[in-house]
Amino acid sequence: MQCTYISALSFADYGSHPECDVALRSAYTALLEKNGYVHVTEVPDGFEHSRFLAGFGDFYPGPSGKLIDDIIAEPGMDDVYYGANRRALMPHTEGYEFDGLPPRYLALWCIVPPVGGGGETTLLDAYPLIEALRVEERNYLETQPFDWQASEGLRRRGLGQRSSHPILETIDGITLLRFSYNNILLLPGAVEPVASFLNRTKQVFDAEHITIKYQRNDLLHFDNWRMLHSRTEFEDAARHLKRVQIRYRG
Numbered sequence: 001m002q003c004t005y006i007s008a009l010s011f012a013d014y015g016s017h018p019e020c021d022v023a024l025r026s027a028y029t030a031l032l033e034k035n036g037y038v039h040v041t042e043v044p045d046g047f048e049h050s051r052f053l054a055g056f057g058d059f060y061p062g063p064s065g066k067l068i069d070d071i072i073a074e075p076g077m078d079d080v081y082y083g084a085n086r087r088a089l090m091p092h093t094e095g096y097e098f099d100g101l102p103p104r105y106l107a108l109w110c111i112v113p114p115v116g117g118g119g120e121t122t123l124l125d126a127y128p129l130i131e132a133l134r135v136e137e138r139n140y141l142e143t144q145p146f147d148w149q150a151s152e153g154l155r156r157r158g159l160g161q162r163s164s165h166p167i168l169e170t171i172d173g174i175t176l177l178r179f180s181y182n183n184i185l186l187l188p189g190a191v192e193p194v195a196s197f198l199n200r201t202k203q204v205f206d207a208e209h210i211t212i213k214y215q216r217n218d219l220l221h222f223d224n225w226r227m228l229h230s231r232t233e234f235e236d237a238a239r240h241l242k243r244v245q246i247r248y249r250g
């Protein structure tokens with residue numbers, strides 16, 4: 001088994017030697033902090049993804065109400081913008097429309113990869129874009145609240161949360177980015193500075209994103225306060241991922 005960055009990172013014997021588990025978790029956490037994400041491939045059958053991930057914090061319930069969501073395309077929903085269909089998404093962070101803090105981490109693992117391609121998760125580290133902001137731009141994004149609404153698909157399902165937050169916050173010294181290219185509601189007068197940031201960020205995302213193509217059992221875990229993510233379109237309705245949203249634990 002190999003990891004994207006450390007070939008020695010192996011889950012093959014996870015759970016059998018406590019000292020090895022500590023060393024593995026330490027190497028994994030270092031990768032997560034350095035790169036903002038970890039993609040582990042060739043995870044053995046029997047590995048308990050959710051048990052491993054529980055070490056990073058408590059889980060939020062997903063739209064289904066379950067702590068471990070099944071990500072399967074819902075029939076009859078391809079006509080709207082929606083995480084649980086087969087169409088491409090726009091770059092976003094998860095939980096921008098939640099009251100309070102969005103999930104610190106998102107993790108997905110693959111039960112059934114799609115036949116015929118597509119269905120990849122795409123990622124971009126947003127911290128370099130934030131670090132490049134001019135002082136007045138950053139101040140604006142940290143102080144101007146915006147209204148955020150859930151996707152059209154969630155609204156159709158009666159799960160349309162809505163909230164008001166600035167795009168940037170600092171929590172315990174950690175920069176928190178909320179981002180949605182298409183579900184942030186822009187008020188007159190607030191459009192120009194933020195539209196520039198949204199468009200610039202989307203251009204960089206489109207040009208420089210990382211593409212994660214899933215094989216069975218693959219684990220993808222990323223920092224949702226730092227990384228933008230999206231999804232490419234796919235056809236195969238059998239595609240099945242599991243997903244957890246992990247709370248910030250301070």
Ligand SMILES: [Fe+2]
Binds near residue numbers: 083092093094229
């Ligand atoms: Fe998402």
